[in-house]
Amino acid sequence: MVKKAGIILAILLGFVITGQSAFAMEQPNVEVKVISPNQVKDYPGKETTVKAQVTNHTNQSIKDLVVYITMTDMGKKWTVNLEDYSADKPEQVKELGPGETKEVSLPIRFVYTSNYYLYVTAASADSLDIYSSNGIPIVIMGNTKIDPTTIQVVSIATPLIILFLVVLNFIKNRKKRIA
Amino acid sequence: MSSLIKKEIREHVFSRKGVWIFFAVSILFSGLTYSFISVKELILLAQVEVNMTFMKALIGISILVSIILGSTMVSGEREQGTLESLLLTPLSKVKIILSKVVGILVFWLIISVISIPYFYSLTYGTNMLPTILSYLYLIGLPLVISFSLLSLAFSTWISSSKNATLMSIVLFLVTAIPMFLSTTMKKSGFAHLVDSLSPVSASMLTLKDWLVNKLSFFSIFMDSVPVLCFLGISIICLFYASKKMDFLGGE
Numbered sequence: 001m002v003k004k005a006g007i008i009l010a011i012l013l014g015f016v017i018t019g020q021s022a023f024a025m026e027q028p029n030v031e032v033k034v035i036s037p038n039q040v041k042d043y044p045g046k047e048t049t050v051k052a053q054v055t056n057h058t059n060q061s062i063k064d065l066v067v068y069i070t071m072t073d074m075g076k077k078w079t080v081n082l083e084d085y086s087a088d089k090p091e092q093v094k095e096l097g098p099g100e101t102k103e104v105s106l107p108i109r110f111v112y113t114s115n116y117y118l119y120v121t122a123a124s125a126d127s128l129d130i131y132s133s134n135g136i137p138i139v140i141m142g143n144t145k146i147d148p149t150t151i152q153v154v155s156i157a158t159p160l161i162i163l164f165l166v167v168l169n170f171i172k173n174r175k176k177r178i179a
Numbered sequence: 180m181s182s183l184i185k186k187e188i189r190e191h192v193f194s195r196k197g198v199w200i201f202f203a204v205s206i207l208f209s210g211l212t213y214s215f216i217s218v219k220e221l222i223l224l225a226q227v228e229v230n231m232t233f234m235k236a237l238i239g240i241s242i243l244v245s246i247i248l249g250s251t252m253v254s255g256e257r258e259q260g261t262l263e264s265l266l267l268t269p270l271s272k273v274k275i276i277l278s279k280v281v282g283i284l285v286f287w288l289i290i291s292v293i294s295i296p297y298f299y300s301l302t303y304g305t306n307m308l309p310t311i312l313s314y315l316y317l318i319g320l321p322l323v324i325s326f327s328l329l330s331l332a333f334s335t336w337i338s339s340s341k342n343a344t345l346m347s348i349v350l351f352l353v354t355a356i357p358m359f360l361s362t363t364m365k366k367s368g369f370a371h372l373v374d375s376l377s378p379v380s381a382s383m384l385t386l387k388d389w390l391v392n393k394l395s396f397f398s399i400f401m402d403s404v405p406v407l408c409f410l411g412i413s414i415i416c417l418f419y420a421s422k423k424m425d426f427l428g429g430e
Contacts, residue, residue, distance in 0.1 A: 044222075084219075112219060144226040145304025148216045154300040155209035158293065162205045166198045173195070 030062065030096075031055040032122045032133040035103070041139040044113060050106045052120040052133060056096040064125045065093040067104045070132070075114035084111055093122075113142040180274050183265075187282030191248060192289065204240060205293050211236055212297050227390050230301050230311055234386060235358075237294050237315070241323045242351055244290065245283050249330035250343035252279045253424060257338055266424070276331065276421040283327040291315055307390070314389055318403055321410045322382050326351060328413035332420035354379045381405035 035051040050069055056062050068090035071080045082088040087108040096102055106120065117135035191197055215221050215229050224232070253276075256262040265275060295312070302308040330347035337343045357365055357374035365374045374380045385402040388394040394402075 113222065142222075144224075144229065146216065146226060146229065146301060147303050150300040150303055151212055151216050154296045155213045158296050159202060159205040159209055162198075162202045162293070166202050169193060169198050170195065 028131055029056070029058045029127075029129065030065070030122055030124070030131040031057060032067070032120050032131050034118075034120055034133045034136055037136065039137045039139075040110065040118075041141070042110065043141055044111050046140070047107070047109045050108060050118065050120065052104050052106065053101055054093060054096060054104060054122050055101040056098060059098045061098060061100075062096045062124050062126055063094065065096055065122055066124070067091045067093060067106070067120060067122045069106045069108055070119050070121045071138070072117045072135075073114050074117055080112075080116070085109055110138065110140045113140050115139050180270060180278055183268075183270060183275065183278040184281045187252075187278050188285050191252075191282050192286050197286065200244060201289060201293060204244070204290055207240060208233075208237075208294060208297050212301065215301065226302070226305060227307065230298070230307060231386055231390060233294075233297065233301055234311065234314065234319070235383065237290075238319050238322060238382065239355075241287055241290055241319070242326045243348075245287055245323050245327040246330040246347040246351060247344055248286060249279070249283055249327040250334045250347045251340040252282070252331060253334040254338055254340040254343050255334075258340060262424075272421045272424050273418070276335070276417060276424070279331060280324070280328065280417075283331075284324065287320070287323050287327075291319070310390060314386060318382050318385050318406055322378055322406050325378065325406070325410045325413040328410075328417040332413070332416040335417075335420040335424045351379075358383065376405060378406045378409035 031054070033053045033055075035053055037048060037050070040046065040048060052067065054065065054067055069082065069085075069087045071082065071085070071087075072078075073080050085108050087106065091104040091106055093102050093104065104120075108118075110116075116138040118138050119133045119135045121130060121132045123130050211233060215224070215233075221229070253262070256265060266272070268275075270278075294315075298308060298311050302311060326347070329350060330343065333343040333346045334340070337346065353373065354377045357370060357377055357380045360370050360374075364370050381402060381404070385399055385406070388402050389399050
């Protein structure tokens with residue numbers, strides 16, 4: 001009976017330990033969460049402030065935390081130069097105590113037409129671990145109805161037509177001179 | 180007179196120099212138009228701004244080309260020694276000058292026709308094209324012709340083509356100064372005086388009020404008054420200059 005109880009206890013203990021380690025794997029030391037906005041769909045020039053929450057889940061304080069915006073251009077499959085978006089200046093959190101949560105405000109001005117994923121990243125001088133929030137979708141719509149294909153066709157065809165007329169004119173004049 | 184007009188068109192419009200200028204202008208237009216879809220900063224411009232920028236470029240290029248053409252027309256004839264035979268024809272001096280004006284006009288009309296496909300592509304999806312073309316022919320044409328007439332007058336007064344061209348370009352640059360100044364600078368002093376009198380500034384204000392501010396016909400007309408006054412002054416100058424058109428001293 002004691003033996004059976006010991007086995008059950010051992011199994012239960014195993015569950016607890018495994019559960020804790022699984023929880024520990026899911027829970028990062030620092031959690032970054034974008035509070036607002038949930039998404040952006042607007043025209044170039046739209047200015048907004050991204051509010052994010054940074055939480056320290058460890059039992060030690062984290063010093064000199066740098067929190068900044070990161071964006072990926074999903075339309076062009078590129079990274080973006082945040083300087084163009086006036087979002088290259090990070091927010092600094094001098095100290096984040098154990099279990100403490102701080103809110104940061106990061107301004108950004110969307111300038112180029114495309115689809116992006118925006119997320120907030122936090123990095124500390126104490127560790128090489130980098131923590132990022134989930135992405136929020138950003139859609140910056142073109143404010144013109146200009147059709148790039150039409151522009152390309154006109155930009156190439158017009159000089160070519162004129163060049164053809166120049167050559168025609170040259171041949172005509174040459175024939176005249178010979179005659 | 181029609182044969183003289185034909186001669187001017189043949190010599191200046193359909194000459195090798197003329198057609199190469201059209202080709203160069205189309206390359207310039209293509210470069211500018213293409214930059215509106217390829218240069219990061221220009222992609223951000225609203226469509227009306229894009230068309231205003233293109234219109235400014237078109238008017239600037241048209242004025243430069245037509246003043247270079249106009250300033251060499253009479254003095255060039257004098258330098259080549261063909262002015263004598265021209266003056267010996269039964270045509271009056273005014274008619275001779277008018278035929279040269281028609282030559283410049285045809286030249287400019289071809290440039291404006293070249294610009295139409297570009298305007299079509301830049302106004303795509305909007306109803307701006309009729310307004311753009313109305314502006315081009317109602318305000319752009321008098322402005323370009325005014326500068327051409329003055330350059331022709333300089334060409335008649337000054338015997339050297341180089342000096343006539345230089346005078347015309349200086350006049351254009353002085354009238355275009357306000358375009359390069361900030362709004363604050365234009366509010367006082369010499370810049371304010373030039374800005375309020377300049378036909379180039381007036382034409383740009385007309386363009387803005389017509390396309391962006393969508394003001395009434397009366398306001399747009401009032402904006403364009405300096406352009407029309409400049410046209411009147413240019414016609415008077417050319418009329419007096421045509422009377423002075425003569426051989427070089429001693430000929």
